[in-house]
Amino acid sequence: MKGIAHFATGIAVGTFFKEAVLKALNDQSFVLVLGGIFGLLPDTLDFKFGKYFEKVDYVIDPDPNKPKPQEIAKILAKAANEAYKTGKPKKVQLHTMKISAFRWRRYGVFFNPKEKNVVVEIGPEVSTSQVPYYGTEPKRNKVGKAKIKAKLSQEVLKPSIIDIMTGPSFKFERKGDLLEIKFLPWHRQWSHSFTVGAILALVVGLIFGKLAGIISFLGWAFHIIEDLFGFMGGNLLFPITKDRTKGAHLIKASSSLGNFFVVYASVLIILFNLDRFSNSPIIKTPWYLYFLFYFIIPAILIFLIAPLFKIEDITERDKMAEKFLEEMDEVSEEFL
Amino acid sequence: MNFLNFIIYSFAGVLIASIVSLIPALHVYNIAGLIILISLNYKNLIPSEYLPVFMMSMIVTYSFLNIIPSIFLGAPDDSTIFVVLPGQKYMLEGRGFEAVVVSNIGSLVGIIFLFISTPFLFVFLPKIGKILTPHMFWILTLILVYMILSEWPKGMERAKTRLGNFWDAWKSLLAGILTLILSGFLGIIIFNKSLLPLDISFQNIMPAFVGLFAVPWIITNILSKVKIPKQYICKTVDLNFNLIMRGGVAGFLGGMFAAFFPVVTGGIGGLLAGHATAQRDERIFVLSQGVSKTVYYVGAFLLFFVPSLNVTRGGLAWMISPFYTPHTINDYLIALGTMLFAAGLSFLITFAYSKFVIKIVEKIDYTIISYFVLAFIVLLVFYLTGFMGILIMLVSTMIGLIPVMFNSRRMNCLGILLIPIILNMSGLGPKVALFLGLIK
Numbered sequence: 001m002k003g004i005a006h007f008a009t010g011i012a013v014g015t016f017f018k019e020a021v022l023k024a025l026n027d028q029s030f031v032l033v034l035g036g037i038f039g040l041l042p043d044t045l046d047f048k049f050g051k052y053f054e055k056v057d058y059v060i061d062p063d064p065n066k067p068k069p070q071e072i073a074k075i076l077a078k079a080a081n082e083a084y085k086t087g088k089p090k091k092v093q094l095h096t097m098k099i100s101a102f103r104w105r106r107y108g109v110f111f112n113p114k115e116k117n118v119v120v121e122i123g124p125e126v127s128t129s130q131v132p133y134y135g136t137e138p139k140r141n142k143v144g145k146a147k148i149k150a151k152l153s154q155e156v157l158k159p160s161i162i163d164i165m166t167g168p169s170f171k172f173e174r175k176g177d178l179l180e181i182k183f184l185p186w187h188r189q190w191s192h193s194f195t196v197g198a199i200l201a202l203v204v205g206l207i208f209g210k211l212a213g214i215i216s217f218l219g220w221a222f223h224i225i226e227d228l229f230g231f232m233g234g235n236l237l238f239p240i241t242k243d244r245t246k247g248a249h250l251i252k253a254s255s256s257l258g259n260f261f262v263v264y265a266s267v268l269i270i271l272f273n274l275d276r277f278s279n280s281p282i283i284k285t286p287w288y289l290y291f292l293f294y295f296i297i298p299a300i301l302i303f304l305i306a307p308l309f310k311i312e313d314i315t316e317r318d319k320m321a322e323k324f325l326e327e328m329d330e331v332s333e334e335f336l
Numbered sequence: 337m338n339f340l341n342f343i344i345y346s347f348a349g350v351l352i353a354s355i356v357s358l359i360p361a362l363h364v365y366n367i368a369g370l371i372i373l374i375s376l377n378y379k380n381l382i383p384s385e386y387l388p389v390f391m392m393s394m395i396v397t398y399s400f401l402n403i404i405p406s407i408f409l410g411a412p413d414d415s416t417i418f419v420v421l422p423g424q425k426y427m428l429e430g431r432g433f434e435a436v437v438v439s440n441i442g443s444l445v446g447i448i449f450l451f452i453s454t455p456f457l458f459v460f461l462p463k464i465g466k467i468l469t470p471h472m473f474w475i476l477t478l479i480l481v482y483m484i485l486s487e488w489p490k491g492m493e494r495a496k497t498r499l500g501n502f503w504d505a506w507k508s509l510l511a512g513i514l515t516l517i518l519s520g521f522l523g524i525i526i527f528n529k530s531l532l533p534l535d536i537s538f539q540n541i542m543p544a545f546v547g548l549f550a551v552p553w554i555i556t557n558i559l560s561k562v563k564i565p566k567q568y569i570c571k572t573v574d575l576n577f578n579l580i581m582r583g584g585v586a587g588f589l590g591g592m593f594a595a596f597f598p599v600v601t602g603g604i605g606g607l608l609a610g611h612a613t614a615q616r617d618e619r620i621f622v623l624s625q626g627v628s629k630t631v632y633y634v635g636a637f638l639l640f641f642v643p644s645l646n647v648t649r650g651g652l653a654w655m656i657s658p659f660y661t662p663h664t665i666n667d668y669l670i671a672l673g674t675m676l677f678a679a680g681l682s683f684l685i686t687f688a689y690s691k692f693v694i695k696i697v698e699k700i701d702y703t704i705i706s707y708f709v710l711a712f713i714v715l716l717v718f719y720l721t722g723f724m725g726i727l728i729m730l731v732s733t734m735i736g737l738i739p740v741m742f743n744s745r746r747m748n749c750l751g752i753l754l755i756p757i758i759l760n761m762s763g764l765g766p767k768v769a770l771f772l773g774l775i776k
Contacts, residue, residue, distance in 0.1 A: 003486050004611050011478065024474045028762045033477050040485045048489055048509065052502035061494070095493070102425060129422075129618050166493050275467045282463055309578045315617075 001226045001251075003040050005259045008266035009226060010039020010219030015273035020211055022277060031212050034204065038197070038219030042227075045191040054186040056093040056169060064097035064105045069120040069144030076109065076118045076170070077146030083172035084150040084179045091185060094167040102128050108320055110159035111181050113152040119159075120144040123320055126163050130315035150179035155246060156231055159321045184232075188244045192224050192234030226262070227253075257306055261299055268295055337385060337670065345386040346674055349393025350681050356394075357401030358689060360409050361550045361713040364398035364633075365651035366542055366720060372655055387660050392637060392671055393678040395652055396447070399633040400682035401689060403439040403626065407432055408693045409709050410557045422618045430565045432697075435622055436690040437573050440683060442626020445584040446591060447679040449627070450635055451672065453588075461596070462644045473761035476599060480516075480754050483604070483747060486611070487512050490743045511742030518735045519548060519748065520755025522728075524765075527756040528774040531724050541752075543717045543725040547732025548749040550713060552740045555733075557706040564702045567694045575619060583623035590624070591631025595639060595649055599757045602632035603747050634675060641671040 014020050014035030023029035058079050060072050076092060083090040097105035106123035121143050125136035153175065160168055160183065171185035190196055197220035205213020224234045230253050233245035251258040272290060275283045283290060313319070356367045368391060375382045382390050407423035426435035468475065489505030526544060530537040594605030605628045636650030641662045648657050662668065697705060717725045732752075739746045759765040769775045 002611070004482075004608075007478075007482055007485075025470055028473055030474060030477060032474050033481055036478050037481055037485070040482075044485055048505070049502075052493075052505060053498050055498070093493075098492070127425075127618075129621075131618070166491075271464065271467055274471060278467065278470070282466055309581050 001230070001253055001262060002259045003043060005262040005266075006039040006043065006223045006226060007036045008039075008263045009222045010035040010037070012266035012269040012273075013218045013222055014215040015270050017211060017215065018277045020215060021274060023211075025278075031208070031215060034208075034212055035215045035219040038201070038216040039223050041200075041220060042191045042197075042223050046187050050186045050189070050191060054091065054169065056091040058090070058092040059095070060092060061095040062097050062107070064099045067097060067105060067107065067122045067138070069107070069122050069142065070146070071144065072107070072109070073118050073120040073144035073146040076120070077148050080118070080148045080150065080172045080179060080181070084148075084174050087174050089171055089173040091169055091171045093169045094162055096162055096164060096167045099125060103133075104128070104164045106132065106161060106163040106320070108159045108161045111148070111152055111154060113154070113157070116150070116152060117145050117147050123161075123163075126315070128164055130163055130317060132316050148179065150174070151177055152181060153178040154181040155183060161317045161321055163317070188227065188232050189235045190238045192227060192244065193236055193238035193241070194221060194224065195237050195240070197221055197224070257303070264299075265295055341386060342389055342670075342674075345382065345390045346393045346677050349390040350397045350678050350685070353394040353397035354401055354682070354685055354689065357398050358405060358693070359712075359716070360405045360709045361546045362716060363542065363545070364394055365655070366539060368394060368652055368655055369539065372659070384660050387656055388641070388662070388667070388671055389674045391652055391656055392634075392674040395633050395637050396630075396675055396678035397682040397685070399630040400440060400443045400679070400686050402629070403436055404686070404690050404693050407435055408690070408697050410553045410706065422622055425618075426622075427564065427567070428562070430568045431570070432567050433690055433694060434568070434570045434573055436686065437570065438575065438619055438622045439626035440686045441573070441575065441580065442583060442587060442623040443630040444679060444683050445580060445623070446588060446627040446630035447634065447675060449584060449588045450631060450638060451676060454672070457639070457642050458644070461639070461642065465596070465645060465647060472598065473758065475597065476754060476758050476761065479597075479600060479604060480751075480758060483607070483745075483750075484513060484516065487745050508742050508744040511738050512744035512748045515735060515738045515744065515748040516751035516755070518738070518751075519732075520751035522731060522735065523752035523756040524759065524768060524772065525774060526728070526752070528769040531728055532721050536721060539721050539725070543721050543729040544732045544752055546713060546717055547729040548736040548752065549746065551710065551729065551733040552736035554706050554710045554713070555737065556740055558703055558710070562702045562706075564697050567698060569691065569694070575623070579617070579620055580623065583620040584627050586620075587624035587627025588631050591628040592635055594628070594632040595635035596647075598649060599753045601750060601753065602629045603750060605629075605632050607747055638671060638675065641668040643668065
């Protein structure tokens with residue numbers, strides 16, 4: 001989910017408390033704002049703090065003018081093999097390739113479990129909006145491959161496309177016979193746990209009162225719950241649980257429709273709750289009809305007509321990833 | 337209402353706004369204020385029944401045309417600040433005209449959406465308004481909090497240490513927070529103690545906005561010695577119905593949000609529209625910003641005419657409210673008709689105007705143009721607000737340069753409005769003003 005969806009959910013959850021709504025209304029209290037803040041906080045902690053304090057073992061910073069895919073693949077494979085051999089986890093940071101203020105070089109990394117290797121492919125130059133400039137793909141020295149001496153296990157079987165701003169990191173860790181590959185190992189760990197949420201909410205509660213603590217915890221908790229519908233999951237009871245769970249794979253964090261529905265539902269809830277706790281409510285419809293008419297029916301309609309308004313993804317990131325997979329399949333077929 | 341007079345006052349509004357829109361940093365509200373002052377002295381100049389027609393034409397035209405100085409002269413206002421970067425990128429690729437056309441289509445889409453949304457404005461908005469109005473204080477606080485929390489770190493993570501990377505990323509975030517605080521501080525001063533003489537105090541915010549948004553960008557253009565390539569006058573643009581719908585809906589929601597909530601300006605609407613679209617496609621982004629700014633300016637004024645809503649939003653509605661009160665649905669329909677008429681004219685004028693500006697920027701060195709624009713702005717601020725206005729502009733420029741230098745979000749400059757208003761709504765405003773010695 002995007003930040004705005006988590007933020008809206010956090011606020012919506014707070015409005016279920018009559019006391020909070022009345023405090024905000026009559027005493028100019030900030031208590032409902034806490035729901036929004038704590039709704040955003042888990043990702044804020046990750047992306048503005050956590051990621052900068054991650055210790056990595058290898059850093060790959062390719063030359064944008066002369067990228068060497070084989071070198072990149074070799075370092076990744078080396079880290080993976082070391083992790084498998086020694087049993088000690090290894091982390092690799094991949095950097096982006098910045099050519100000029102508005103221009104970057106795209107590349108893709110794919111860990112292929114069938115071939116037990118890592119494949120790196122250099123792509124075209126792209127704008128900061130991730131739109132490729134045609135004809136800028138390197139003519140030769142485009143692909144690099146290196147063998148990994150272990151069975152691979154990963155959350156998502158999809159190439160990682162790296163282009164603008166900052167690059168991702170990977171963690172290789174041996175789990176029995178398998179080598180687990182973790183994308184963004186710093187993300188959704190301690191920050192995405194109910195326990196840390198509870199501790200922070202307790203601090204808030206001690207300072208601002210019980211209600212503020214409860215709303216803060218719920219804002220945080222709903223963030224984690226919403227994220228569980230995605231691909232990565234969360235480290236729910238850190239430090240009791242040591243690693244993040246797998247997500248339900250039901251919704252992509254970038255899904256515009258999914259995010260829109262969450263924000264829209266939150267806005268409807270906020271309006272309904274603010275109204276029912278006011279002195280003279282104006283929504284006379286029962287809650288189930290209110291949500292039927294204003295959410296369920298419009299949501300079904302939007303869901304049905306949305307495919308008609310599908311637009312072409314001009315960044316071609318997914319296209320590159322698909323092409324990557326097709327090429328891998330082709331190689332496998334030939335190999336078999 | 338006489339039809340001929342309706343046409344005359346509509347044309348007059350379009351004509352005056354079309355001149356105002358091309359003058360960098362001059363806002364339609366500045367001129368509207370002056371026109372109201374003049375019409376108070378010359379009663380027959382604009383009869384009160386034609387005042388809304390004239391003003392509606394002005395605001396519609398301004399909302400279409402203000403994209404031109406933002407893209408070609410690098411002089412944005414708070415509603416066009418988001419579109420400047422992609423807009424200038426288009427211009428540096430020789431596609432400035434295309435950016436204007438895409439934004440212009442967005443503005444037209446915004447007008448169509450406003451027209452279609454009439455039942456919503458009449459049926460739902462009064463109810464939503466009734467529910468939300470008592471809660472404005474914390475809703476505005478939420479917007480402020482979201483502006484801070486949603487800013488993304490800009491570091492490239494190439495420092496030698498982890499702490500170095502952290503500092504690199506946080507430089508831009510801290511600069512954003514500093515900008516918000518300083519602009520908020522400036523806002524508290526301006527709102528509590530007019531630094532301008534009483535007779536021109538309605539222009540209070542103008543030098544501050546010029547300093548926060550327009551001047552820093554022009555200084556950047558001068559320092560970076562931007563060279564303008566030949567601009568391609570496209571015959572078609574690469575937009576289809578689906579792209580227009582996506583950008584249109586997002587921009588409309590952002591614009592309506594800004595129009596409906598007090599103090600929330602088109603820039604914040606643009607920010608929300610950008611987050612809502614979440615598209616990497618610049619065409620959708622530029623289009624949605626065009627929709628958003630038009631819906632913000634025109635929508636805020638249109639709300640003034642919704643009989644059961646009783647809200648006054650946007651500078652223009654506040655300015656004419658002492659002299660004109662809409663009573664019936666007929667007043668709303670006249671405003672709607674004027675909006676459509678002016679939008680049609682403005683849509684066509686924008687093409688001609690942008691071609692005219694392109695000829696200028698192609699012929700004259702862009703650095704010279706930037707110097708000229710800067711000198712013009714300084715003179716204009718001096719003419720309208722005097723020496724004190726120049727001082728306010730200078731202070732605001734210093735604040736506005738912080739996000740430019742540290743690559744943080746320029747929207748943080750809107751702390752100038754948000755922070756004093758939130759403080760006032762929370763009841764803390766007078767205490768802070770007293771503490772600062774601004775009031776006794």
